[in-house]
């Protein structure tokens with residue numbers, strides 16, 4: 001397998017965890033949004049909520065692995081023609097996404113703790129992080145729901161930027177985060193003119 005150096009593309013560990021996180025976000029959002037299909041108090045609705053908690057907590061565990069991997073395998077160098085402000089915007093966007101992946105599960109865990117409810121995780125029950133406090137639980141819930149809604153925009157904007165680079169600017173940004181190059185050993189500019197690919201900006 002022709003593995004490419006990390007100066008050209010994101011490391012396979014980062015790439016794998018990136019797309020796994022996307023799948024987890026789909027599950028986390030779908031489970032909580034679709035709970036309304038079931039009546040309050042039904043087992044099905046509780047199962048949807050438990051799925052939301054479990055997948056969200058799994059994301060928390062995996063983002064810690066992801067950060068460790070990212071420290072071990074730094075991001076590839078910014079593409080040649082990138083303007084400094086674009087690099088800063090991309091970094092800020094990525095930092096906000098990391099904050100979302102850490103902050104949302106943590107807020108969820110705190111919220112269930114303060115509400116005095118069990119915290120389920122694959123058949124286990126995690127310890128409460130706070131003493132029971134209904135008022136605090138309500139406050140954390142409001143923040144959790146507000147940031148959860150903001151997360152749609154953040155992820156949507158991030159994905160739109162990546163697709164804009166791929167389909168409109170036709171540069172290598174998306175390919176750097178694709179497992180295909182790792183599996184086939186193709187260079188990041190292989191799909192189109194490598195000169196074009198070399199000068200592409202980064203997304204945030």
Ligand code: HEM
Pocket residue numbers: 028029032033049052053054055056057059100101104105106107108109111112119141144145148149151
């Ligand atoms: C990235 C991870 C997470 C995201 C993006 C997320 C997102 C959301 C969203 C959008 C809502 C609001 C739904 C609505 O207003 O209808 C919500 C509600 C909630 N979330 Fe999360 N969440 C995450 C992780 C967690 C975790 C790990 C827990 C607990 C361990 C949790 C506990 C809750 C609770 C208790 C509610 C309120 C449910 C209800 O009103 O019945 N969340 N979450």
Ligand code: HEM
Pocket residue numbers: 014018021022025070075090094095097098100101155158159162163173174175176177202203204
């Ligand atoms: C369809 C959805 C998505 C697409 C097309 C996409 C695409 C990309 C691309 C192309 C990059 C590389 C950007 C660059 O080189 O500057 C990237 C990086 C990144 N993406 Fe996504 N992404 C998606 C969803 C997500 C989701 C759901 C998250 C998590 C909340 C996320 C978090 C990140 C982070 C944190 C980075 C920076 C990686 C690092 O430097 O460690 N992405 N994404």
